[in-house]
Amino acid sequence: MGTLLEVKNLSTHFDTEYGVIKAVDRVDLTIDEGDTLGVVGESGCGKTVLALSIMRLIPSPGKVSSGSVLFNGVDLLKLDVEEMRRIRGKDISMVFQEPMTSLNPVLRIGDQITEIIRLHMGLRRREATNHAMETLSLVGMPSPEKIIKNYPHQLSGGMRQRVMIAMAICCGPKLMLADEPTTALDVTIQAQILELLRRLKKETGASVMLITHDLGVIAQAAEHVAVVYTGQVVEYASVESLFARPLHPYTVGLMESIPKIDAVSGRDEYLKAISGTVPSLHNLPQGCTFQDRCPHTMQICREEEPQLWEHLPAHKVHCWLYKPK
Amino acid sequence: MKTVLVDIQKIKKYYEVRAGIFAQERAPVKAVDGVSLKIYRGETLGLVGESGCGKSTLARLIMRLDVPTEGSIYFEDEDIFKLSGKDLKAYRKKVQIIFQDPYASLNPRRTAGSTIGEPLIINETYDREEMSSEVARIMDIVGLTKEQRDRYPHEFSGGQRQRIGIARAIILKPELIVADEPVSALDVSIQAQILNLLKDLQKEFNLTYMFISHDLSVVRHVSDRIAVMHFGKLVELADNEELYERPLHPYTIELLSAVPVPDPGKKSRRWLMQEGEITGTTDGWGKCPFYPRCATKIEMCDEDQPQLKDRGGGHFVACHREGI
Numbered sequence: 001m002g003t004l005l006e007v008k009n010l011s012t013h014f015d016t017e018y019g020v021i022k023a024v025d026r027v028d029l030t031i032d033e034g035d036t037l038g039v040v041g042e043s044g045c046g047k048t049v050l051a052l053s054i055m056r057l058i059p060s061p062g063k064v065s066s067g068s069v070l071f072n073g074v075d076l077l078k079l080d081v082e083e084m085r086r087i088r089g090k091d092i093s094m095v096f097q098e099p100m101t102s103l104n105p106v107l108r109i110g111d112q113i114t115e116i117i118r119l120h121m122g123l124r125r126r127e128a129t130n131h132a133m134e135t136l137s138l139v140g141m142p143s144p145e146k147i148i149k150n151y152p153h154q155l156s157g158g159m160r161q162r163v164m165i166a167m168a169i170c171c172g173p174k175l176m177l178a179d180e181p182t183t184a185l186d187v188t189i190q191a192q193i194l195e196l197l198r199r200l201k202k203e204t205g206a207s208v209m210l211i212t213h214d215l216g217v218i219a220q221a222a223e224h225v226a227v228v229y230t231g232q233v234v235e236y237a238s239v240e241s242l243f244a245r246p247l248h249p250y251t252v253g254l255m256e257s258i259p260k261i262d263a264v265s266g267r268d269e270y271l272k273a274i275s276g277t278v279p280s281l282h283n284l285p286q287g288c289t290f291q292d293r294c295p296h297t298m299q300i301c302r303e304e305e306p307q308l309w310e311h312l313p314a315h316k317v318h319c320w321l322y323k324p325k
Numbered sequence: 326m327k328t329v330l331v332d333i334q335k336i337k338k339y340y341e342v343r344a345g346i347f348a349q350e351r352a353p354v355k356a357v358d359g360v361s362l363k364i365y366r367g368e369t370l371g372l373v374g375e376s377g378c379g380k381s382t383l384a385r386l387i388m389r390l391d392v393p394t395e396g397s398i399y400f401e402d403e404d405i406f407k408l409s410g411k412d413l414k415a416y417r418k419k420v421q422i423i424f425q426d427p428y429a430s431l432n433p434r435r436t437a438g439s440t441i442g443e444p445l446i447i448n449e450t451y452d453r454e455e456m457s458s459e460v461a462r463i464m465d466i467v468g469l470t471k472e473q474r475d476r477y478p479h480e481f482s483g484g485q486r487q488r489i490g491i492a493r494a495i496i497l498k499p500e501l502i503v504a505d506e507p508v509s510a511l512d513v514s515i516q517a518q519i520l521n522l523l524k525d526l527q528k529e530f531n532l533t534y535m536f537i538s539h540d541l542s543v544v545r546h547v548s549d550r551i552a553v554m555h556f557g558k559l560v561e562l563a564d565n566e567e568l569y570e571r572p573l574h575p576y577t578i579e580l581l582s583a584v585p586v587p588d589p590g591k592k593s594r595r596w597l598m599q600e601g602e603i604t605g606t607t608d609g610w611g612k613c614p615f616y617p618r619c620a621t622k623i624e625m626c627d628e629d630q631p632q633l634k635d636r637g638g639g640h641f642v643a644c645h646r647e648g649i
Contacts, residue, residue: 042512043483157376186375186539191583213512216542216585239589257517259546261569261584270524271546273517277482 004207005031005054005175010067012046012053021281023049023062025231028308031175031224036201036208038222038239040215040254042278046231047211051177054209055094056084071175090120093168097180099160103152110148113167120171135170136163138203139196158189162196169200179211194221215258219243227251230281230289233308237315247317249294250274288320296321330501330533331364331387336396338382356382358557359396361633364501369527369534371548371565373541373580379557380537384503387535388422389413400501418448421494425506427486431478437464438474441492448497459496466529467492467522484515488522495526505537520547541584545569550639553577556614559633563640573642575619613645621646 012024023046031037041047052058054069056076069076071092076084096102104112113135114128123131129148136144139162152160161181168176178197182190198221201208210222218225218239225242227235227250235248246252253274276293285291288301300320311322337360339353357379364370374380385391387398389405398405400416408416424430431440442460445451451459461471467488478486487507494502504523508516520543526532538544544551551568553561553576561574572578613619613626625645633643 042514187541187583188375188579190585194585214585215513215587219587219589220585243587243589254513255587257514258587259517259520259542260587261542261545261581262586270521271517273521274514275518277484277515278512 002033003030004033004035004072005029005209006068006070007054008068008070010050010053010069011065012049012058012062013065014062016061018282022231022284023281024053026067027228027231027233029226029233029236031207031209033174033207034201034205035224036210036222038218038225039209039211039228040213040218040225041228042213044278044281045228047213047228048179049231050228051094051179051209051211054177055088055092057088086120089116090171091173092175092177093171093173095161095164095168095176095178095181097183099157099164099184100152102164103160105152107151108148109150109152109155109163113148113163113170116167117170132166132170135166138169138200139163139166140192141166157185158192161185161189161193165193165196165200169204169206172204173206175207175209177209177211180213181210182217183212183214190217197221215254227254230279230284232289232318233316234290234318235316236308237312241312241315245312245315247311247315247322248290248319249296249321250290253293288318327365327368329363330366330401331362331535332399332402333360333362333364333383333387334397334399336360336383336386336398337394338379338386338391339394355557357386357393360554360557360559362552362559362562364533364535366500366533367531368549369536369547371544371551372535372537372554373539373544373551374554375539375580378554380554381505382557383554384422384505384535384537387501387503388420389416414448418444418497419500421497421499421502423487423490423494423502423504423507426510427483427490428478428510430490431486433478436475436477437469437481437489440478440489441474441496444493444497463492463496466526467495468518482515483511484518487511487515487519491519491522491526495530495532498530499532501533501535503535503537506539507536508543509538509540516543523547541580553580558614558643559641560615560643561641562633564638567638567640571640573636573640574615574644575621576615579618 007027007029010024010027011022014021014023027050029037039047039050053064058064064077110129110132113132117123117128117131132148133144136147141147141162155163182193185193194217197208212218222239225237225239226233227248229250235242235251246255256272257274259271274293279285279289279292287303287305291297291301298320306318306320308316308318309322309324310316336357338357339355341353360383372380386393392406405416438460441463442456445456445459460474464474469485469488469492481489508519511519527534536544536547545565548565550564552559553574555576561568561577572581611630612628613631616622616626619626623646631643631645633641635641
């Protein structure tokens with residue numbers, strides 16, 4: 001399978017009055033055709049900014065300061081505004097976290113979907129409406145002919161997220177960026193939405209970049225995983241390899257800190273928490289940014305930044321513990 | 326022996342809904358619909374259910390922040406809805422709450438120290454010095470430093486704010502703490518710190534917790550017994566092990582099977598894809614509220630609402646099917 005998206009050395013900086021914030025810091029990623037890449041990390045680690053950088057939707061004062069985003073071999077960062085607009089929503093689409101705030105409350109569902117279809121596919125109103133209804137039934141909406149006349153507030157959270165996904169897939173995208181698509185939903189609805197994404201991926205062959213903070217969602221839905229910390233990729237592996245042998249102390253810490261649902265009752269056990277908090281992006285320490293929370297900190301961690309080394313086949317880690325000999 | 330601390334008896338809370346022209350009265354929303362439940366001293370009772378199932382309304386009733394439509398709640402054998410004056414004030418001292426959102430539940434214009442110390446001013450006759458040392462002591466217990474007492478909420482991270490909320494809740498040495506989704510706004514690494522802290526406090530102060538959460542992994546980790554709520558009713562109540570190993574109600578089974586397991590080798594236990602959406606109230610149906618979504622319904626479910634029955638060993642289920 002070929003490479004669909006290749007992010008190379010991508011940095012996005014926000015130039016604020018308190019100094020430059022490196023929200024995304026020299027990130028390398030690839031997504032193959034038909035692949036799901038999970039991006040996992042805690043709040044404020046730059047997951048969303050990474051997706052917005054790929055879409056070129058970074059709000060001021062943010063700016064992509066270096067790197068390239070090759071989509072089918074074309075550098076998206078070099079396209080002019082008009083060319084980018086033709087790709088955005090058609091070839092690359094996005095599903096946002098909060099389906100309530102990302103739908104327009106004063107437009108009917110049908111109008112919101114057909115707007116995209118008419119713009120990108122050049123269909124006329126009636127054809128576009130038909131296509132919208134087809135897409136809605138593809139995402140499992142009962143009676144789409146009624147739904148298109150509804151306003152967002154008339155739908156439940158799960159239904160709204162289905163509408164968001166319908167909007168993302170209606171023009172046959174090659175890549176879908178899904179930013180915490182199930183975080184605002186109940187577990188049973190989350191299971192339905194994840195199953196839907198899985199089915200759509202199979203049927204349409206689209207690739208997915210799935211951004212989440214939930215390792216459970218990653219394990220169930222992704223094929224490759226990038227673990228992100230303070231704007232950097234700290235570990236990159238196939239999902240099997242990552243869960244079988246987590247290497248970076250942060251990944252290990254994350255996995256140990258989640259309560260396990262199928263564990264024998266842990267009533268008297270303590271969770272292994274990662275001590276401390278994520279450092280402020282305003283003043284990151286010199287060297288490795290995880291040094292103050294890491295149980296294995298060495299002298300070199302405070303002096304020099306590690307590189308993303310390939311420790312196991314196709315399993316890379318950004319940590320001095322795994323420096324090749 | 327286990328002693329009952331809180332005894333909830335057939336509690337109901339209906340909210341009237343007025344809608345349409347002239348605000349006509351519609352069928353009420355049955356947020357909590359006949360829940361009976363005992364909380365034992367020193368235990369952690371987990372309460373799970375999806376959004377809108379009435380978890381928080383039940384919490385508000387226990388806190389006496391709301392009055393029920395019907396039913397009563399006994400705390401140490403006293404009906405809390407009959408308390409007034411001094412007795413009510415004494416009750417409020419014994420029962421404290423930790424809220425979900427540490428951003429919204431702290432006054433942004435008060436320092437951490439004054440937020441934590443306020444319950445002392447209201448409830449105790451402390452002089453300035455005693456209060457100050459008490460606040461410092463509690464801050465130390467929850468893992469905050471002395472220097473942080475004069476800071477404002479915006480200067481704290483989410484986890485630290487939740488520590489402030491916890492400090493405020495324990496400073497009056499309560500007996501029962503209602504924790505309403507205390508970790509769901511926090512990142513996983515911080516969530517673990519707060520769960521460990523809650524466990525420490527329980528041991529140290531012999532606290533009883535009612536722990537409300539939608540996260541079944543978290544509830545599994547902290548609870549002794551677990552109650553599952555659906556549409557304002559309890560559908561299942563059992564010991565922790567028992568509920569997770571031998572769930573009986575189809576709704577509990579669906580909930581458990583929907584949890585994504587953090588292990589790629591183990592695809593989630595079962596992904597039951599019931600397409601039924603949660604809709605409106607179940608008013609006047611006279612049938613099992615889970616009926617529209619249930620995969621194993623029988624004829625009787627359409628005609629009669631099942632009641633919570635003991636299936637042995639304190640495992641209560643509200644389902645018509647025999648032998649489940």
